[in-house]
Amino acid sequence: MLGIVPAAGAASRLQPLAFSKEMLPVGSTFDERGIERPKAVSEFLAERMIAAGADRICFVISPEKTDIIPYYARHPAAERFCYVVQDQPRGLCDALFRALHVMRDDEDVLIGLPDTVWFPVSGFSLLPEDELAFLLFPVDEPWRFDAVVTTGERVTEIQVKASRPKSNWVWGAFRMPAWTFKRLHALWLEPHRGDEYVGTLVNAYLRRGGQATGLTAGERYFDVGTVEGYRAAIDALRPVAVAHER
Amino acid sequence: MLGIVPAAGAASRLQPLAFSKEMLPVGSTFDERGIERPKAVSEFLAERMIAAGADRICFVISPEKTDIIPYYARHPAAERFCYVVQDQPRGLCDALFRALHVMRDDEDVLIGLPDTVWFPVSGFSLLPEDELAFLLFPVDEPWRFDAVVTTGERVTEIQVKASRPKSNWVWGAFRMPAWTFKRLHALWLEPHRGDEYVGTLVNAYLRRGGQATGLTAGERYFDVGTVEGYRAAIDALRPVAVAHER
Amino acid sequence: MLGIVPAAGAASRLQPLAFSKEMLPVGSTFDERGIERPKAVSEFLAERMIAAGADRICFVISPEKTDIIPYYARHPAAERFCYVVQDQPRGLCDALFRALHVMRDDEDVLIGLPDTVWFPVSGFSLLPEDELAFLLFPVDEPWRFDAVVTTGERVTEIQVKASRPKSNWVWGAFRMPAWTFKRLHALWLEPHRGDEYVGTLVNAYLRRGGQATGLTAGERYFDVGTVEGYRAAIDALRPVAVAHER
Amino acid sequence: MLGIVPAAGAASRLQPLAFSKEMLPVGSTFDERGIERPKAVSEFLAERMIAAGADRICFVISPEKTDIIPYYARHPAAERFCYVVQDQPRGLCDALFRALHVMRDDEDVLIGLPDTVWFPVSGFSLLPEDELAFLLFPVDEPWRFDAVVTTGERVTEIQVKASRPKSNWVWGAFRMPAWTFKRLHALWLEPHRGDEYVGTLVNAYLRRGGQATGLTAGERYFDVGTVEGYRAAIDALRPVAVAHER
Numbered sequence: 001m002l003g004i005v006p007a008a009g010a011a012s013r014l015q016p017l018a019f020s021k022e023m024l025p026v027g028s029t030f031d032e033r034g035i036e037r038p039k040a041v042s043e044f045l046a047e048r049m050i051a052a053g054a055d056r057i058c059f060v061i062s063p064e065k066t067d068i069i070p071y072y073a074r075h076p077a078a079e080r081f082c083y084v085v086q087d088q089p090r091g092l093c094d095a096l097f098r099a100l101h102v103m104r105d106d107e108d109v110l111i112g113l114p115d116t117v118w119f120p121v122s123g124f125s126l127l128p129e130d131e132l133a134f135l136l137f138p139v140d141e142p143w144r145f146d147a148v149v150t151t152g153e154r155v156t157e158i159q160v161k162a163s164r165p166k167s168n169w170v171w172g173a174f175r176m177p178a179w180t181f182k183r184l185h186a187l188w189l190e191p192h193r194g195d196e197y198v199g200t201l202v203n204a205y206l207r208r209g210g211q212a213t214g215l216t217a218g219e220r221y222f223d224v225g226t227v228e229g230y231r232a233a234i235d236a237l238r239p240v241a242v243a244h245e246r
Numbered sequence: 247m248l249g250i251v252p253a254a255g256a257a258s259r260l261q262p263l264a265f266s267k268e269m270l271p272v273g274s275t276f277d278e279r280g281i282e283r284p285k286a287v288s289e290f291l292a293e294r295m296i297a298a299g300a301d302r303i304c305f306v307i308s309p310e311k312t313d314i315i316p317y318y319a320r321h322p323a324a325e326r327f328c329y330v331v332q333d334q335p336r337g338l339c340d341a342l343f344r345a346l347h348v349m350r351d352d353e354d355v356l357i358g359l360p361d362t363v364w365f366p367v368s369g370f371s372l373l374p375e376d377e378l379a380f381l382l383f384p385v386d387e388p389w390r391f392d393a394v395v396t397t398g399e400r401v402t403e404i405q406v407k408a409s410r411p412k413s414n415w416v417w418g419a420f421r422m423p424a425w426t427f428k429r430l431h432a433l434w435l436e437p438h439r440g441d442e443y444v445g446t447l448v449n450a451y452l453r454r455g456g457q458a459t460g461l462t463a464g465e466r467y468f469d470v471g472t473v474e475g476y477r478a479a480i481d482a483l484r485p486v487a488v489a490h491e492r
Numbered sequence: 493m494l495g496i497v498p499a500a501g502a503a504s505r506l507q508p509l510a511f512s513k514e515m516l517p518v519g520s521t522f523d524e525r526g527i528e529r530p531k532a533v534s535e536f537l538a539e540r541m542i543a544a545g546a547d548r549i550c551f552v553i554s555p556e557k558t559d560i561i562p563y564y565a566r567h568p569a570a571e572r573f574c575y576v577v578q579d580q581p582r583g584l585c586d587a588l589f590r591a592l593h594v595m596r597d598d599e600d601v602l603i604g605l606p607d608t609v610w611f612p613v614s615g616f617s618l619l620p621e622d623e624l625a626f627l628l629f630p631v632d633e634p635w636r637f638d639a640v641v642t643t644g645e646r647v648t649e650i651q652v653k654a655s656r657p658k659s660n661w662v663w664g665a666f667r668m669p670a671w672t673f674k675r676l677h678a679l680w681l682e683p684h685r686g687d688e689y690v691g692t693l694v695n696a697y698l699r700r701g702g703q704a705t706g707l708t709a710g711e712r713y714f715d716v717g718t719v720e721g722y723r724a725a726i727d728a729l730r731p732v733a734v735a736h737e738r
Numbered sequence: 739m740l741g742i743v744p745a746a747g748a749a750s751r752l753q754p755l756a757f758s759k760e761m762l763p764v765g766s767t768f769d770e771r772g773i774e775r776p777k778a779v780s781e782f783l784a785e786r787m788i789a790a791g792a793d794r795i796c797f798v799i800s801p802e803k804t805d806i807i808p809y810y811a812r813h814p815a816a817e818r819f820c821y822v823v824q825d826q827p828r829g830l831c832d833a834l835f836r837a838l839h840v841m842r843d844d845e846d847v848l849i850g851l852p853d854t855v856w857f858p859v860s861g862f863s864l865l866p867e868d869e870l871a872f873l874l875f876p877v878d879e880p881w882r883f884d885a886v887v888t889t890g891e892r893v894t895e896i897q898v899k900a901s902r903p904k905s906n907w908v909w910g911a912f913r914m915p916a917w918t919f920k921r922l923h924a925l926w927l928e929p930h931r932g933d934e935y936v937g938t939l940v941n942a943y944l945r946r947g948g949q950a951t952g953l954t955a956g957e958r959y960f961d962v963g964t965v966e967g968y969r970a971a972i973d974a975l976r977p978v979a980v981a982h983e984r
Contacts, residue, residue: 017271018286018317023264024271028473036473040264056593063565066558067313071264073555073579082593083575087565101548101574102594227274227282234480302839309811312804319801319825328839329821333811347794347820348840510761510778510809517755517762520965528965532756559805563756719766719774726972 003049003057003110006095008086020065022114027237042114052124060095091196112173115225132176136169137218145170146199155212158199249295249303249356252341254332266311268360273483288360298370304348306341337442358419361471378422382415383464391416392445401458404445495541495549495602498587500578512557514606519729534606544616550594552587583688604665607717624668628661629710637662638691647704650691741787741795741848744833746824758803760852765975780852790862796840798833829934850911853963870914874907875956883908884937893950896937
């Protein structure tokens with residue numbers, strides 16, 4: 001199982017930082033000697049992918065964000081990480097498809113955003129296998145995200161940063177089999193497409209007869225890519241809160 | 247006036263970090279467009295130095311910590327910063343004296359620790375000019391720091407990480423004229439000295455007849471070099487707290 | 493087809509360098525505007541892999557050698573490159589097997605050393621497909637390399653830095669199908685193996701009944717990892733020489 | 739004595755490189771164990787400054803060129819180096835004046851270009867002290883440089899990249915006392931000045947009554963900032979040539 005971590009984006013809402021936004025410390029962890037240490041925000045996504053069975057995690061980085069590499073070289077699961085590069089900021093879809101280099105034909109793919117923290121930790125495992133499935137989270141400001149409109153558990157539309165979305169459930173992570181990933185890629189390659197965002201590409205996929213599941217099993221979602229979200233995540237991830245959560 | 251910022255130390259109590267510990271975000275600031283953004287812990291020291299009149303701020307970095315440089319190249323006071331290198335971890339005194347390259351004969355020198363945050367902001371300006379003067383802060387665990395023993399405002403001894411220090415006031419910053427800095431350097435160069443810590447060197451200086459003032463004007467002191475101190479600083483520097491402080 | 497480029501080794505024979513030894517300029521190339529520019533030594537290997545049909549090239553880097561990434565992000569074939577990390581210097585075999593993350597079941601694998609330059613450019617294409625095959629080069633000092641002893645084109649032994657090797661032909665590159673790569677990996681994982689060098693592992697593979705071809709089609713071989721080899725390569729790759737070669 | 743090394747410029751004529759152009763290997767040196775190793779081009783300038791008595795060498799770097807710092811941290815004269823930053827490419831004069839932070843009132847300043855190699859090694863020492871003095875070199879293509887027109891040893895004009903310069907002697911290095919450096923700075927700060935190049939600023943200085951000496955003691959000059967010059971320097975600095983030179 002392959003986890004794809006799109007980490008090529010600039011941290012326009014947090015700049016300047018002296019490091020990649022995916023390395024922002026949020027909450028803490030305990031090392032093998034029992035010593036508490038800061039935890040980079042992207043570790044939350046990586047551990048959720050590993051919990052769901054990802055044996056390889058592919059970071060898509062920009063050429064400037066190589067600080068991610070030595071950090072994960074010291075991670076307990078260091079051997080699982082590999083890297084591809086998005087040399088220009090061509091959007092999220094372009095970033096994700098660069099991981100095709102590492103994908104195998106017969107595996108499931110997990111995708112999440114490395115500057116978010118969400119619960120439950122088991123989120124990826126709750127999603128059905130072998131289909132395109134989104135893990136949905138209730139948020140207060142769905143207009144800032146991709147709001148996912150569903151009928152039952154069936155996704156009917158994704159509204160990308162719509163001013164008045166019909167749903168306050170947004171996707172925070174998703175999974176699919178490799179062959180669906182390739183179908184989305186083929187669709188994205190069609191003339192006049194090259195979508196920047198996942199939402200519009202999935203809408204086209206649905207219009208072509210594709211299906212997608214939306215599971216409202218997400219509980220809490222923090223977008224650490226803004227100062228407010230960063231602060232909220234720090235609050236939520238204090239030692240007591242984390243202990244309580246788990 | 248020259249500010250010296252010893253930033254060559256490893257972050258042994260916080261590792262692994264993806265960046266220099268002096269870049270840890272603590273609190274926030276607002277950029278020229280009024281947008282809130284994270285603030286690197288070492289900016290607190292730099293702004294206290296600038297508030298006291300430092301026209302040049304010299305960071306002493308290790309060869310690995312060059313991430314400090316592009317960060318401060320975007321600082322509003324970017325032109326004031328310069329850098330010298332401590333190639334091996336030879337202790338705090340060695341680091342400080344490397345800034346002699348940049349020091350002028352007739353100026354005052356300000357020294358602080360870039361992984362601490364303290365109040366009041368005006369601390370350096372409260373210290374008397376033209377003499378060796380320490381800004382003292384009351385702490386709960388003085389055995390973790392350099393406890394400064396005083397008679398009136400006169401320093402009689404500095405107790406370096408003593409198990410039962412006679413004082414719970416520790417130095418958080420200090421200033422002195424260039425000629426005192428050079429006297430300390432000459433003392434440090436004597437055979438069998440080469441002190442690692444400032445405290446033992448100052449004790450020798452006092453025994454030789456030197457004088458030092460200790461001013462108990464410090465109010466709050468956070469050591470961000472530990473997870474606990476980092477967390478305490480984040481709490482104390484929430485927007486409300488900061489607004490209240492100022 | 494996958495190219496594997498083991499670039500995790502320290503440049504002990506060339507230190508200090510301000511950059512990874514794989515980035516050493518050797519010879520030159522002409523950019524899309526016809527302007528001559530220096531060429532990093534590892535580009536020679538990459539272009540030989542691309543000439544043979546590699547659609548993906550996986551660099552195995554150490555955590556410190558991330559300067560390779562922005563360089564290849566500007567390469568004309570930038571999209572083909574991906575990266576895995578060898579966090580500790582555990583030898584060449586360990587480095588190569590880390591690329592298993594990126595390998596597919598049904599492809600051929602090309603392997604070469606990124607601090608060497610060899611001719612002919614078409615070397616990889618000369619090797620037979622679907623078997624373990626070494627491209628051999630005649631050198632003056634075979635004791636510094638892996639000398640390959642053959643009977644006809646059949647490899648009988650690889651002599652690793654032997655003081656008096658039976659052959660002055662050394663391997664400079666090799667290819668094999670994915671399933672052979674996995675067999676070698678399985679062999680390497682056996683208790684008490686974990687070979688550092690390719691030669692001893694291949695010898696064990698041969699003793700188990702495996703077969704390997706050695707093709708004496710290599711013409712010139714430069715080891716840029718030494719000052720002498722670096723200088724020889726610079727001489728050999730002057731514009732006239734290159735023009736002549738092609 | 740202060741050496742100023744303007745190393746903030748982009749390597750537009752050599753890009754892409756995986757490192758700062760000042761780190762290009764040219765020629766070689768022998769380390770303390772007698773082992774030959776590549777030599778970064780900027781070391782030639784640094785050793786000429788040290789030979790003339792510079793106790794401090796200030797590199798002016800751009801925020802991206804921090805690879806210079808760990809390299810010089812391993813230099814035999816590592817303690818002499820310090821750094822200031824030019825955050826934007828504002829030209830050579832702006833870069834040089836940033837070193838005012840490090841300059842003392844009563845010293846001489848040596849200035850050279852870190853992507854050039856010139857002989858004799860003793861060049862800086864040949865220049866008269868306590869005055870503005872240029873070390874001139876005969877070149878074949880003076881229109882690519884600052885051609886220095888002299889009457890006797892008195893500089894009458896500097897022709898900046900003039901198509902048909904009156905002289906084929908160009909400056910390769912210069913020295914002056916601190917007070918002249920400050921006069922040039924004051925002149926540069928005048929409204930409507932802010933010269934990009936040294937030549938126009940010196941011309942204005944001469945028109946105001948300032949004096950400058952031009953010494954035709956330079957013998958050979960290599961501009962390593964172009965592929966041709968880089969190649970010529972490599973040829974000229976082969977071990978035999980170097981031995982012969984010294």
